[in-house]
Amino acid sequence: MTFVVTENCIKCKYTDCVEVCPVDCFHEGPNFLAIDPEECIDCTLCEPECPANAIKAEDDLKEGEAHFLALNKELSRIGPVITERKDMPADAKSWDGKPDKLKLLER
Numbered sequence: 001m002t003f004v005v006t007e008n009c010i011k012c013k014y015t016d017c018v019e020v021c022p023v024d025c026f027h028e029g030p031n032f033l034a035i036d037p038e039e040c041i042d043c044t045l046c047e048p049e050c051p052a053n054a055i056k057a058e059d060d061l062k063e064g065e066a067h068f069l070a071l072n073k074e075l076s077r078i079g080p081v082i083t084e085r086k087d088m089p090a091d092a093k094s095w096d097g098k099p100d101k102l103k104l105l106e107r
């Protein structure tokens, strides 16, 4: 199993999650973070750290969220590893909970 970053991270990207990961498996994209499913050891530490509730266990993905597993795999191959928290985007709070953010994902 792995943990998966889902839609609500898009344009929120608080990065609270990255510092707790013991195996540095978060990768950074322009407006989204991805977990490398090959590296994640299912330690569960990141899930409660995310203020946007965007991190879920693979087994807890709802119908309609399953594609985020493949997206995390794909984007974790592209973006660099991120291990230190950074300032969130200035408008992050206004995007928290907004629907249909997938079309806004930048690569």
Ligand code: SF4
Residues within 6 Å of the ligand: 005, 008, 009, 010, 012, 013, 014, 015, 016, 017, 018, 033, 049, 050, 051, 052, 053, 054, 055
């Ligand atoms: S804490 Fe949540 S919203 Fe922030 S970068 Fe991590 S997964 Fe995305």
Ligand code: SF4
Residues within 6 Å of the ligand: 002, 003, 020, 021, 022, 023, 024, 025, 026, 035, 039, 040, 041, 042, 043, 044, 045, 046, 047
């Ligand atoms: S579950 Fe653990 S190993 Fe997996 S991404 Fe989260 S903090 Fe990293």
